[in-house]
Amino acid sequence: MKKILLLGSGELGKELTISLQRFGCHIIACDKYKNAPAMQVSQKCEVFDMLDSNKLKQVIAEHKPDLIVPEIEAIDTESLIQFEKNGIKVIPSSRAVSMTMNRDKIRNRAKELGIKTARFGYAESLDELIEMFHNINGKVAIKPVMSSSGKGQSYASTVSDVRKAWTIALTGMRGKKKKVIIEEFINFDYEVTLLTIIDSKGNFHFCPPIGHVQERGDYQYSWQPAKCEKIIVKQMKSIARKIVKDLDGKGLFGIEFFVKKGEIFFSELSPRPHDTGMVTMFTQNFSEFDLHARAILDFTIPKIEIYKKGVSQVILANKNAQGKFLIKGIENAFQDKTIDIRVFGKPETKPYRRMGVILASNIKNAKKALSKIKVVNI
Numbered sequence: 001m002k003k004i005l006l007l008g009s010g011e012l013g014k015e016l017t018i019s020l021q022r023f024g025c026h027i028i029a030c031d032k033y034k035n036a037p038a039m040q041v042s043q044k045c046e047v048f049d050m051l052d053s054n055k056l057k058q059v060i061a062e063h064k065p066d067l068i069v070p071e072i073e074a075i076d077t078e079s080l081i082q083f084e085k086n087g088i089k090v091i092p093s094s095r096a097v098s099m100t101m102n103r104d105k106i107r108n109r110a111k112e113l114g115i116k117t118a119r120f121g122y123a124e125s126l127d128e129l130i131e132m133f134h135n136i137n138g139k140v141a142i143k144p145v146m147s148s149s150g151k152g153q154s155y156a157s158t159v160s161d162v163r164k165a166w167t168i169a170l171t172g173m174r175g176k177k178k179k180v181i182i183e184e185f186i187n188f189d190y191e192v193t194l195l196t197i198i199d200s201k202g203n204f205h206f207c208p209p210i211g212h213v214q215e216r217g218d219y220q221y222s223w224q225p226a227k228c229e230k231i232i233v234k235q236m237k238s239i240a241r242k243i244v245k246d247l248d249g250k251g252l253f254g255i256e257f258f259v260k261k262g263e264i265f266f267s268e269l270s271p272r273p274h275d276t277g278m279v280t281m282f283t284q285n286f287s288e289f290d291l292h293a294r295a296i297l298d299f300t301i302p303k304i305e306i307y308k309k310g311v312s313q314v315i316l317a318n319k320n321a322q323g324k325f326l327i328k329g330i331e332n333a334f335q336d337k338t339i340d341i342r343v344f345g346k347p348e349t350k351p352y353r354r355m356g357v358i359l360a361s362n363i364k365n366a367k368k369a370l371s372k373i374k375v376v377n378i
Ligand SMILES: Nc1ncnc2c1ncn2[C@@H]1O[C@H](COP(=O)(O)OP(=O)(O)O)[C@@H](O)[C@H]1O
Pocket: 118, 141, 147, 148, 149, 150, 151, 183, 184, 185, 186, 187, 188, 191, 214, 217, 218, 256, 267, 268
């Protein structure tokens, strides 16, 4: 029985825990708050800040896991590199985790590998940011290099927007280092996630592309399969192979691309299951969590098939949400017998916090079900 230390215990970690337990694994779920989703289904849990290297070392020394499986970016990756040297396997690899912890390393690496991205630059002060804005010359996206789920992200078309974007970035960033990435805004035709699996023998497997729509830099709904020309899928797979091979390791990766007039832009990559990939719980014979579990346990990857088309639609807390809550209307939503729902079980709401997901066969049914569900603070 493999002992697995899960670093990050959100909704993706919860589904991964369930998938791993089906293969007899023992999971220690970690996060910085109590009763996080994965902790509700794991054998053990630890509550601490995973950026705190001493605490991380202490937890690892106590549990002596076989595998460390990160579910989020905010981890002390330097310690992970040390642990890997001492024989504890980090998934997919400590290199992949440290390269993708912030936006800059992976973006620089993509450039070195000759992979096309939006034009970009970095700034560590407002003056530098304004200078970069003039260099890029046009609408831009500005994001803290340390952030996720759209936090601290905004768009700018004028110098006055850039000033606002700098403040937004500083408010939304993680960590102490003031550094932002400024990217040319790509007015893409569509964006997709390509779930890419590399198994322990180095073989690649792909899920059909997932389309998605984002608001405030956070995903609202996704669907699979995305309408994507064959030639585009072929090119995306070739980029995915190149970058995943370079990162090293085994497991499932979520790779984000923008597509504009037949041109592909690599956007970012998560070395783990992806939020837009929750749709695979409805559409595929094996979900992204089952596939990640199999890859990291060195099992054979089965043939991946889409059973039916599907959509995942997030259930969000409202703009001013705070604290304890009830989710109302699930029984009403289930009047549509074709949908399914996952409630994550987060202990509290926050503004726009993702509380659950609706799985449906098309966006119309998903939106109809969503209109019947309310997240109400109590
Ligand atoms: N350069 C860009 N041009 C156009 N849209 C962008 C750009 N950067 C980000 N976006 C939009 O914002 C979303 C979130 O940005 P992303 O870089 O993926 O951040 P996160 O790590 O928070 O998911 C993207 O999926 C896309 O819809």
